Amino acid sequence: MPHAVAVTVNGTSYPREIEPTLLLVEYLRETLGLTGTHVGCDTSQCGACTVLVDGRATKACTMLAVQADGAEVITIEGLAKNGDMHPIQRAFAKEHALQCGFCTPGLMITAVDFLERNPSPSDAEIRHAIKGNLCRCTGYHNIVNAIRSASAEMRQSAGARPKVAAEVKR
């Protein structure tokens, strides 16, 4: 039986009738057409499907879309503001932190959640934070460089730039 849900994605509310079996990632990609969020393993291991749900990095393959009713979701499409790339996006480009790019949206979303809470991380902390995101091009060194580089830029622009999504307690 379909359920009426309204999920706010990148600032826009989308009321839809959906089946309970629909995963959040399927809702984003297939119902809304937001294909920037990738499906890698579909077993909550690879992190390619990571999006922010109420400000927390979440594997969208391991959440039902009905569970996101009323939630605020930010996908990779929502990181740039008015054509301005988010610091994490600029840092990934600058540091060559991607090859094939499949894991990139998930890694950037995880990094945003992490850096909003830990603005000056050590490399060890960065590596611990991205344990749930697999890169099969073996580009972790440059990914860590990019997250460190983004953290510096985010600290400098902290006052000027609004948080992507504040953590909401529900």
Add this chain to the structure above:
Amino acid sequence: MITHPFTYQAPTTIEEAVRALGGAGEAKVIAGGHSLLPLMKLGLAQPEMLVDLRRIASLGEIRTEADGTIAIGALATHRVITHDQTVRAKLTALAEAAGEVGDLQVRARGTIGGSLAHADPAADEPAPTIAFDATIRAVGPKGQRDIRARDYFKGTFETALAANEILVEIRFPAQPARTGSAYAKFAHPASRFAVTGVAAVVTIKSDGSVERAALGVTGAAAAAYRATEAERALTGTKGDAKAIAAAAAKAADGITALSDLVASSEYRKHLVTVYARRAIERAIERARA
């Protein structure tokens, strides 16, 4: 993708949730879904109905009661537990265990109640839960009951929880002064599950000797267990390196250790003794601080 159809409801009170669970057809409770949804994708669980607890706000709270009991709601996520100041100060081993669960995303959704209800033998939080002598509070059609953590874990994916009961709260009794705790874990390199995880809770006397010791071990056997031989060996000693080593050496005594591709039973028992030593060392350090 989930191919097996099911109905879904998200009641706003625990009473409604219990009623829904006891209705017709096979129903399952869902919280963070990080154990249940993967099983449903594999077809290993095919519930006809999911009862989602997410709208029951009181289940997410962590509160300290008048007698010092710390009551953690079943919906508290590993992330919230890791960062909670009270838990970090008073139940350090639990904060450390929660911070070692899975990865950042899993900790953001996965809950302590879900972990304890699912009772994976390699889950982290059962170890501190039994080491701190916590009580599991469950609500069913006949009302509420409390189950001692030691009596709660029955085996692999098996607990004392009845099919029509919902785990609502985990209650940690106040710890005496001069108590320190720590969680030491050998993680599976890919899954991050505990090949071995040991929670140590140690209380020392004013002269520095060990008054009381509790060790909860996960990952090594079919269910989390208390290493009572090791606890007895440590109690009354000076808590020095020699006493710690002698006690830790007994932490796998009498168990039937799991054996799989990652670790043979012999190797697992060895790991238990090594990680028991590390957990006890850090717990005693903290008790003395």
